Amino acid sequence: MWIFLAFLAVPLIEIGLFIQVGGLIGLWPTLGIVLLTAIVGTSLVRREGARALNDLRSSLNELSDPSRPLAHGAMILVAGVLLLTPGFFTDTVGILLLIPGIRDWVMKAAASRVKVQRFEMGGAYRTTTQYDPRREPPNRPRDPEILDAEEVEEMTHRDDPNGKPSDGPSGWTRH
Numbered sequence: 001m002w003i004f005l006a007f008l009a010v011p012l013i014e015i016g017l018f019i020q021v022g023g024l025i026g027l028w029p030t031l032g033i034v035l036l037t038a039i040v041g042t043s044l045v046r047r048e049g050a051r052a053l054n055d056l057r058s059s060l061n062e063l064s065d066p067s068r069p070l071a072h073g074a075m076i077l078v079a080g081v082l083l084l085t086p087g088f089f090t091d092t093v094g095i096l097l098l099i100p101g102i103r104d105w106v107m108k109a110a111a112s113r114v115k116v117q118r119f120e121m122g123g124a125y126r127t128t129t130q131y132d133p134r135r136e137p138p139n140r141p142r143d144p145e146i147l148d149a150e151e152v153e154e155m156t157h158r159d160d161p162n163g164k165p166s167d168g169p170s171g172w173t174r175h
Contacts, residue, residue: 041083
């Protein structure tokens with residue numbers, strides 16, 4: 001519902017602002033301002049995007065948490081889209097998103113509403129498919145609403161009782 005309201009409200013706000021500003025300063029100066037904000041915004045997006053990319057590279061090289069530079073990069077991308085969209089309201093929001101302090105504030109506000117769980121790649125090869133609570137890492141709080149799962153790869157053969165592989169078809173294909 002919020003997205004629908006945003007898609008409805010933003011164009012109405014932009015139309016109202018175009019009418020008001022156009023009535024005050026005229027058509028051509030209004031269009032000039034919109035064009036100027038797109039040009040200036042593009043250069044600001046490039047500069048801030050390069051800075052966010054350098055921050056991301058350094059955090060990855062230092063093996064530190066890359067969430068801040070990734071979030072800043074995403075907000076810079078959104079700012080670029082908003083600055084290229086004609087309008088005073090979207091330009092204002094886009095320029096505000098190019099200010100690092102504003103991006104930090106937006107990130108903190110979003111982080112207070114988002115619950116992040118740890119994600120790991122790799123690990124030891126296991127041949128079990130059952131959940132074993134004894135294998136939980138120590139000092140890890142348990143949340144009853146979160147189900148831990150892992151992908152397990154089992155290598156099996158159609159073995160006979162003596163432990164030797166059979167020479168027949170695997171059972172996966174039937175002819």
